[in-house]
Amino acid sequence: MKRFLPVLVLWFMLCSAVNVACAEPPGIPPSAPNQSTAFLPSVYTGFLSTRTELPVTHQPNTTATWNVSWHAYFARDVINTASAHFLWPCFALTSTNVEQGPGANCSLTWAIEYPQGTVTPCSGGSPVTVTNGTITTLSCSGSVKIPNGALFWIGSLQTNTAGIVTSGINTGYFSSAYETNQYGTGAAPSLTTRSAVPAASAYLYGVAAIVGPTTKPSLGLVGDSRMTSILSSQTDASLDVGEVAQMIGPKFAYARVSVASSLCAQYLTNHTQRDIILQYASHIVDAYGINDLPSYTSAQVAACRSSLAALYPGKVIIGTTLYPVTTSTDGWVTTTNQTVKSTATQVPAFNALVRAGITGESNYFDLSDGLDPYRLGVWPVALNPAATSGTSVCNTDGTHAAQTCENMVRDRRIGIDLPKITRN
Numbered sequence: 266m267k268r269f270l271p272v273l274v275l276w277f278m279l280c281s282a283v284n285v286a287c288a289e290p291p292g293i294p295p296s297a298p299n300q301s302t303a304f305l306p307s308v309y310t311g312f313l314s315t316r317t318e319l320p321v322t323h324q325p326n327t328t329a330t331w332n333v334s335w336h337a338y339f340a341r342d343v344i345n346t347a348s349a350h351f352l353w354p355c356f357a358l359t360s361t362n363v364e365q366g367p368g369a370n371c372s373l374t375w376a377i378e379y380p381q382g383t384v385t386p387c388s389g390g391s392p393v394t395v396t397n398g399t400i401t402t403l404s405c406s407g408s409v410k411i412p413n414g415a416l417f418w419i420g421s422l423q424t425n426t427a428g429i430v431t432s433g434i435n436t437g438y439f440s441s442a443y444e445t446n447q448y449g450t451g452a453a454p455s456l457t458t459r460s461a462v463p464a465a466s467a468y469l470y471g472v473a474a475i476v477g478p479t480t481k482p483s484l485g486l487v488g489d490s491r492m493t494s495i496l497s498s499q500t501d502a503s504l505d506v507g508e509v510a511q512m513i514g515p516k517f518a519y520a521r522v523s524v525a526s527s528l529c530a531q532y533l534t535n536h537t538q539r540d541i542i543l544q545y546a547s548h549i550v551d552a553y554g555i556n557d558l559p560s561y562t563s564a565q566v567a568a569c570r571s572s573l574a575a576l577y578p579g580k581v582i583i584g585t586t587l588y589p590v591t592t593s594t595d596g597w598v599t600t601t602n603q604t605v606k607s608t609a610t611q612v613p614a615f616n617a618l619v620r621a622g623i624t625g626e627s628n629y630f631d632l633s634d635g636l637d638p639y640r641l642g643v644w645p646v647a648l649n650p651a652a653t654s655g656t657s658v659c660n661t662d663g664t665h666a667a668q669t670c671e672n673m674v675r676d677r678r679i680g681i682d683l684p685k686i687t688r689n
Contacts, residue, residue, distance in 0.1 A: 305480065306688040311545050312483030312518035313349060314338040314475045316504060319539075320357040320430035321493075321524050323367050324448070324468065331424045331453035332431065333462050335378065336471035337443040337504060340415045341518035342479045346377070346387075346405040349477035351419075352542060353403055355395040357430045358524035362531035364538045366398025368427035374456045377409050379417035384458055385409045392424070400473060400541045416443070422456040423470050431468040443504065444469060474520040476545045482686050483518045485543040486510065487532070487573070488552030488585075490525035490665060508632055508666065509550050509585070511675040516683060520546070529553035529569040530561070536576065547688055549577055550630065552585040554615055555664075559608035563615035567623050574625025583681065584626040586616040586633035589642050590664050597657040603643040606663070613642065628681045635674035636666065648673065 316338045355371035356364050372392045377385050387405035395401040411417050423429050429448065445462035446469045447454070486492050486509055494507035505514035513519055522539045532553065543549060551573055557566045574582040590609035594602045605612075612633075619629050636659070637643070638650050644663070647655035659670035666674070 308478050308480055309547070309688075310476050311479045311481065311547055312474055312485075312520050313342050313344045313477050313479060314340050314518055315510070315514045316521075317472055317474045317519075318432050318521040319354055319473050319524070319542075320432050320470065322431050322468075323357045323365065324428050324431060326426060326428040326450070328450070329429045329448040329468065330426060330450050331422065332429045332448040332468060332470050333420070333422050333446065333454060333456060334468075334470045335418045335420045335445045335459040335462060336432075336469060337416060337418050338471075338475070339503065339514070340411045340413055340417065341483075341516070342413050342477075342481055344409075344411040344417075344475060344477060346385075346407060346409045349405070349475060351375075351387075351403050351405065351472050352400050352474040352476065353395045354400055354473045354538070355425075355430060356398045356538060358522075358527070360524065360526035362524060362527040362535045364398070364535055367425055367430055368397065369425055370397045371395040371430070372424045373403075374422040375403075375405075376420045376456060377405060377407065377411075377417060378420060378459060379409055379411045379415065381416075384420070392422075397427075398538075400538050418443075418459060419472055420456055420459065421470055421472075422453060424453050429468070429470065431470050446470075473522075474542045474545060475518075479518075480688065481517065482547045482688050483520075483545065484513055484583075484686075485546035485549045486519055486521040486523055486552070487539075487543075487549060488523040489527050489556050490523075491555060492521065492523035492550075492552040493525050494665075494671070506668075506671070508635070508671045508674040509552065509630060511671060512630070512678060512683065513550075513686070517686065523552070526556060527553075528557045528560075529566060529573060530557060533569065533572055533576075540576070543577060543580070546577075546580060548581040548583060548686060549574075550583045550585065551626070552632075554585075554587050555590065555609070555612075558587075558611045558615060563611045563618060566615055567618040570626065571624040574623075581628075581686075582626045583686075584619050584623055584629040586619045586629060586631045587612050588633045588636045588666070589644060591643050592663055593644075597644055597660060597663065598646055599654045600641060600643045600646055601653060603663075605642055613640070628685070630681055631679040632674055634679045635677040636670055638677070638679070645670070645673075
């Protein structure tokens with residue numbers, strides 16, 4: 266009220282100066298709680314956490330018929346078990362993009378650890394069935410409320426007579442400081458506490474998505490090994506890996522549904538279970554292309570990405586450019602001794618199509634310019650992208666970015682401003 270007193274005084278002074286009767290003074294704006302909510306984003310069911318993913322391996326029953334995992338996540342909105350739902354998978358994505366069940370139903374006992382050291386059972390006292398080859402949506406029988414930004418864990422005991430499905434492909438994805446895992450055959454142990462389980466291995470298993478009421482954007486991450494982040498490992502407290510996840514994870518919830526070696530063309534005929542997850546995304550990031558280009562033209566791959574976007578009407582689709590694929594005679598410590606692989610010669614032409622705008626994609630992450638801002642077509646050998654010699658800071662295989670390069674791309678954030686990822 267005090268800040269409007271000068272306005273009122275000036276009003277009456279002007280009225281007196283012109284010798285007229287004063288009408289009603291200017292209205293005082295209402296306080297914030299009474300302001301219109303017409304321009305606030307609507308509530309919808311979206312993702313609520315980071316670091317959810319799909320299994321990408323099926324371990325035979327001679328290797329493992331049970332698995333105990335404690336998987337770490339960060340909340341990106343309030344997660345209340347009274348309204349949240351948890352999507353559990355009983356299938357694995359194959360390298361040809363098939364959503365393949367293990368051959369028998371998965372039996373699941375699960376719990377939430379929050380705050381740290383407090384475990385709340387979620388299975389209602391007995392195992393629940395996750396149907397073979399599908400996503401099963403479950404609610405937690407216990408009462409937990411996790412605040413936005415909090416680190417929490419979900420523990421699971423998965424058993425399957427046909428062998429378990431697991432999320433691991435890159436051990437660097439898992440944090441030995443936060444996550445634990447154990448597997449085997451024979452009698453399965455009980456799901457008790459995180460401290461009772463050894464450090465995590467590549468056989469970690471977790472929830473495919475956590476969904477519930479939110480007004481915030483939530484992103485589904487689609488793609489191949491680059492989106493999955495083959496060479497990456499955690500280097501910061503967010504626990505996110507991969508250029509895209511590292512860019513969006515500190516602010517937005519996401520669900521990763523990518524798998525190594527896969528093609529966009531394969532996705533178009535194998536996406537039924539992933540559709541169940543992606544229905545909750547407000548935005549989808551499509552990083553497909555590098556595995557398609559050896560067999561298709563850049564225009565055909567762009568058309569495939571357009572067809573993928575058309576699978577999800579009403580979603581905001583964000584594309585990505587592709588960074589190079591090279592060979593090296595000196596272990597990628599110089600730029601001059603790198604040669605673009607014959608299978609990747611179409612990358613510049615494809616990137617030009619992405620930047621010009623692929624039908625159905627609203628914007629793009631320019632991962633290529635983030636890595637190679639001078640568009641030299643080779644991997645950088647130092648944090649200074651103009652350097653011609655240095656060390657193999659980016660990769661050891663010519664195809665996948667190592668953590669240093671992922672951080673480089675994340676920090677440059679070329680191609681799209683995160684504030685533009687909004688819901689109207």
